[in-house]
């Protein structure tokens with residue numbers, strides 16, 4: 001049985017991923033700060049609540065709660081978008097720091113905290129954003145979110161290289177423009193549709209393509 005751990009699993013894309021992997025018969029660990037009615041309603045999901053991905057004690061606790069369990073697919077999905085205006089940068093510095101903590105540092109910290117649970121053949125997924133792409137940026141603005149996602153793209157590339165000798169592959173995946181709380185429910189696709197596409201990309205992951213940056217629809221994205 002495939003074992004999947006998803007962060008940010010109480011709502012949005014993370015919830016849809018947890019739901020779908022469980023329906024497919026995987027053993028799912030749904031990691032969140034606080035559970036939700038929708039998550040509680042999912043069958044065959046183990047809810048691991050009380051985990052803030054920016055908190056060292058929570059990460060140690062997560063590793064302990066996963067004691068003795070090998071993870072086949074680790075999905076770093078938790079993310080934060082807070083709109084910022086450059087003219088307000090001094091007033092909004094905390095928003096920059098918060099997004100850096102959740103979007104850039106947390107996927108690295110979670111992966112490191114769970115490193116001993118990842119064996120040969122395991123897959124590490126980072127849900128990033130095309131807003132972290134420099135080549136793809138044609139609209140400017142959104143400084144805090146963009147730099148936090150560009151940062152994780154850079155770190156994810158290093159992580160892919162460092163994990164490859166252990167037989168662990170990594171992918172940086174953009175979920176699409178998805179109707180969730182993050183986008184105030186605007187977007188092109190529903191979370192369920194994005195999760196279906198993401199699962200296909202995860203299925204295709206291999207050491208040959210490790211470190212790739214792709215859209216959930218399969219398109220290779222420019223850095």
Ligand SMILES: NC(=O)c1ccc[n+]([C@@H]2O[C@H](COP(=O)([O-])OP(=O)(O)OC[C@H]3O[C@@H](n4cnc5c(N)ncnc54)[C@H](OP(=O)(O)O)[C@@H]3O)[C@@H](O)[C@H]2O)c1
Pocket residue numbers: 007008009010011012013014032033034051052053054076077078079080081102127128129130174175176177178179180181182183187
């Ligand atoms: N929606 C889009 O169009 C879109 C586009 C590109 C990339 N993405 C990326 O896709 C991922 C999922 O986004 P979404 O659209 O599903 O957003 P969402 O509905 O806003 O969900 C965000 C999730 O992240 C969790 N989270 C935030 N800060 C956390 C923390 N400190 N500790 C633990 N969990 C935390 C939230 O938990 P709480 O409920 O506790 O806050 C929630 O479960 C994110 O990485 C996002 O950047 C989304």
